[in-house]
Amino acid sequence: MEDGKTTAFAGGASQRSRSVESFKVMDVLERANELQSQGRDVLHCEVGQPESGAPATVAAAAVEALTGPPRQVMGYTDAFGLLQLRENIRQHYLKKYDGLSSEDIDTSRIVVTTGSSGGFLLTFTACFDTGDTVAIASSGYPCYRNILGALGCELANVGINNEFKITATELKEEIERRREMGEKSIKGLILSSPSNPTGSMLTPDELKGLCQLCDEESIRFISDEIYHGISYGKEEATALAYSKNAIVINSFSKYYSMSGWRLGWMVIPKDLIDPINCLQQNMFINAPTISQTAALKCWDKETIAELEKHVEKYRASRSIILDELSAFSELDPANIAPADGGFYVYVDLGENNVAPGLGSVAMCKALLEEENVAFTPGNDFEDPSGNLGDRRFRISYAGGIETAKRAMERFYKFWPTWMERVQAAR
Ligand SMILES: Cc1ncc(COP(=O)(O)O)c(C=O)c1O
Structure with a gap:
């Protein structure tokens, strides 16, 4: 003043x-x-x-796109991202994971996001209302708690077991405890495997069990698979293989070594395509175009x-x-x-x-x-x-x-x- x-x-x-x-x-x-x-x-x-x-191929692609010839415009993309990138992501799933068919992973269900963090905001806003209860693992990634809290959701903290993870057993106990106590039912569950902070991984059977329980109980399962690619001998499984209702979130920040490029993706169920498209248009328009363009190189052999x-x-x-x-x-x-x-x-x-x-x-x-x-x-x-x-x-x-x-x-x-x-x- x-x-x-x-x-x-x-x-x-x-x-x-x-x-x-x-x-x-x-x-x-x-x-x-x-x-x-x-x-x-x-x-x-x-x-x-x-x-x-970022990988050398990715960095070079970014430079080339910016300097040309021809210099690319780097304007907006479709809200869900470049079609070629979504197709590459689809191919990645079909190659990497057992038990996935082409129908399980259609490009119409793939959304390129502003990091997985952008994906959380879209997902939580699309799936939950103020006052809804969402389960998280304790120990777990803090931003789930903080973003859900900012959106007015309530939290069900589910303690990890002595293998440092939550499985259908721990979730079921919490569901039953809430029923007995007359507390609100759980509308969603989000967790990461491999986990931050514990590094624990769900086995394919444990992941399947969680997906099945969530489907039976009408709980939206959000599987944060951001650390896939970085594991030391245990099998990585995706929730996509076990549920048509689960949302899978992933990112270029960890395995792909592109944390500041702010790029991630989600694979979403069919019923959420329209709401998430609408939210992405309004909240982000699209994920950074330069990052999307360069990320086309992410699955090259080199x-x-x-x-x-x-x-x-x-x-x-x-x-x-x-x-x-x-x-x-x-x-x-x-x-x-x-x-x-x-x-x-x-x-x-x-x-x-x-x-x-x-x-x-x-x-x-x-x-x-x-x-x-x-x-x-x-x-x-x-x-x-x-x-x-x-x-x-x-x-x-x-x-x-x-x-x-x-x-x-x-x-x-x-x-x-x-x-x-x-x-x-x-
Ligand atoms: C489990 C987990 N999910 C999501 C994120 C956020 O990543 P992004 O850079 O994709 O927004 C992190 C970052 O540390 C993380 O550990």
Whole structure:
């Protein structure tokens, strides 16, 4: 203002936006970057983003499209995206997964989105109304909780089992518990396999069981398959093979190493084509055209060869972390999640390795401030009404082998000093 004074604007931010939690890993990243800018040698094991850039073929296609000749216009595409890209996605499914027929995956059901995050907004808005209850896994990806909350949905937190996943058994228990208690029934379920943060994967049978239960109970199953392509021996199955009602969400951010290109896709049931088309037209118009154009190269032989090398690096980093953790005698091996896919190791410190005020949140803070290693505390991923968020933490190994190795050396050095503090406070 001209007189240098400000008056509070009565309108303010919406209740809806004020009730949304921050994505805590971004808070950790901010502090880690701040320390780095002060000249500290920070090791980033917090964010789940590949250290590699987009595949060479994809980058070259983007340059060519922008510079020509001819220079492409990069105008809007159809709301559902370039037909050729959708056809390539269809071919990818038919090649990769067993048990899918051409009818299971028609291009009319494929929507190219602004990252999988754009897909969540479209899906949640198309499937749920304010006040509807949607089940999520606890531990699970925090943005499901936060976006659903912003849309006015209620959450049913389903605790993971001792294999760090939820299957039809856990979902059924929650359905029955709600029936007995007279609580609202569940309208949707979203989860990721491989999971962020636990790395656990549903077996094909477990996925089938969940799809069947959801269909029987009229629960819309949203299968986040963003980490497909990054797994270490277990079979990857898609919900498309087991349900005509499930929504499958995927992205170019992880396996394809294109996180900032903001590109993803969904395969949606027939009954949602019109509503989602309408929502996409209004909310996003279309996913970024330059990214769509370049992504046409994603399944070229050369591209896949480059991407498979990244997976080998993840595999090596994963082994380093799991091997190192096995030397922490205070940690119970049963409290370390299986890390079957994705690029995370999730650890529960266990009841004996925490003290009041000295849980995983304080530990991650101290590790960052004292040793310049950024891990993510579990409070991003857990049901906020419980205490597991302050017992668990996540190590991302997307940042390369050297980072994983050096981070674990520093963590190993830090650990006894942390344990002394915890023991003294117990
Ligand atoms: C399970 C899961 N789903 C979705 C996303 C968001 O990805 P995108 O970049 O496709 O929006 C992430 C990002 O970390 C994730 O871990």
